[in-house]
Amino acid sequence: MLYLDNAATEGTKPAQVRAAVLAAMKVCANPGRSGHRLSLAHAEHVLACRQLLSDVFGGYGFERTVFTRSCTEALNLAILGVLEAGDHVVCTTLEHNSVLRPLHALAERGVISYDVAPLTDGKLLPETIASLVKENTRLVCVTAASNVTGVSCDLKAVRSLLPERVLLLTDGAQGAGHIPISMKAAGIDLLALAGHKGLHAIQIGALLFSERVEPRPLIFGGTGSESLSLGMPSFYPDRLESGTLSYPAVCSLFEGLTILKSARRNGLYQITAALREAVGEIPAYEIFSPPNACGIFSFRHKGIPSEEVASLLSDRFDIAVRGGLHCAPLAHKALGTLPDGLVRASFSAAQGMREAAMLVNALKKF
């Protein structure tokens, strides 16, 4: 099968990542929980992975880099673990349900209020976002890249228009690994990451946060530290990491980041640019992705609903893409693509023009 659903999860992990996970399944200890050689060595590798994450994303050191199950959990930690009663939040119409649903849950209980920045010609304008900031705005959430169209936003420009007291949260699920993100350079306070997409790892998430924010834990439990206390340790990362870490997942992320550091990333931009040109010539299709779109190419057929196009591509051409709403309802509302959604073809760093041409050939035959 030609797998073009890498924005949902990367279809094939690099050999180096697979080897690291395999090794961690053959010889595994609980990192830092015991005093023996293996547990200590694993704890050191976990620390090295935290530091690498922080380095790659211009973060605030290993203490302020916590591992989570997923980017969704990291976003929840950044929202539920940071906001307080009476706070106001500005998010954008491109946010995923992993941002919208926790905000909605807090707003429904009357804890916070929030406003959603609209699109202008399919794009987020920094000045639109900044114009919604109020006196009690504590947090502004802007995705690094839309998981629907792949469009990204100039985070540094957003930051420059915000009052200093406002925290900037970025959802890096789709953008990380595709576009450069530096917390320090862009003034990002909280960065949520997914390991299993652009970072080449198996499923693991991370939240990186600046010295301006002190997230509270959502989950309580053993940390291997201050075990006599029934309260959580007061220091990071322990305060936010209860329970055994997935050592195989941490190893996979370390290798994925190592690959990423040495990789050239412009191949994916050429693919989406080429697809825009080739599919643009077929009158039945309407294209929604810009040329530089984090490996995402989204479109619709003027006569066939997106889910049906995706099914036909799977059944008749053995090509995997994703139709529907991509868990981002407001984005589709803003793009005018409700209720049928869009077809999203998404490429991995290992794919190229050959895969793009196979998609174009199939789309021509519809």
Next chain:
Amino acid sequence: MLYLDNAATEGTKPAQVRAAVLAAMKVCANPGRSGHRLSLAHAEHVLACRQLLSDVFGGYGFERTVFTRSCTEALNLAILGVLEAGDHVVCTTLEHNSVLRPLHALAERGVISYDVAPLTDGKLLPETIASLVKENTRLVCVTAASNVTGVSCDLKAVRSLLPERVLLLTDGAQGAGHIPISMKAAGIDLLALAGHKGLHAIQIGALLFSERVEPRPLIFGGTGSESLSLGMPSFYPDRLESGTLSYPAVCSLFEGLTILKSARRNGLYQITAALREAVGEIPAYEIFSPPNACGIFSFRHKGIPSEEVASLLSDRFDIAVRGGLHCAPLAHKALGTLPDGLVRASFSAAQGMREAAMLVNALKKF
């Protein structure tokens, strides 16, 4: 290294488990998120794993079997997602910090109150637990087996002494895979499980729950269902599972459970019985584990603190065990093993008398 720290995490995953994870890293889709062949096949396998978990632990079907990051997250879901203001809880002195810390967090905010059942001669007596139940007791938490000594409690007897309205929560982190646990047979309402110990999987957790309880989500996000709604779906398992599942971890759990179903488990009981006899003959040691102790053998040296014994075993004999408090402070307080804790040697199903003899030989040389 002779790895005897399997109660912290199983040191070597079975070949069948490693092969399943490897396959899931070569061909991976996001289960159920897309309509293509691969995503649908993965969704079916995830469903089969839920059903298998439910079958193995006498649960309430696949809808009431949710995957979590860890047993800690599952316990938090069962405590923070179930209790309401004014509830009273009874737990036991053998509980891990993954139970004690969430209870403490709620009690600290004045949401709930709780009492801790003490030990009688190192054991939990069902009548002691039941005697602490009050009019507003909503939940009783009893571990299936102590992670410190391996001692277990008769859950069915506990249930028989509780008023029907009271929910029974069991922490299966150490017991599952070692002693038979059936929710339906024992009257357990909530069962939290760790994949990476007795179930042979990589890190993943699960919460199984009966029809008498409707846990609320702690984390909000995309579920691939009802995507237009900013609220979480009302049905299980979706209501409690935001974000991408770890398909490699689910595959590992499926294989681990398959192995478990066909395995004979009494080898570990022979090991701990033999260790009690052999180490019992050395006057310097005091033993804290009963013979049938889920592969756990805990002891202390009368003259050397537990952490130091563990370090010496690692440095001089290349044997990995865990000293200290094992994230279970009240258990150590009750056993009179504070502040130095105990040495815990813990065996996997793949180990036997040879490994036990190597430990005894090392302990004789101290």
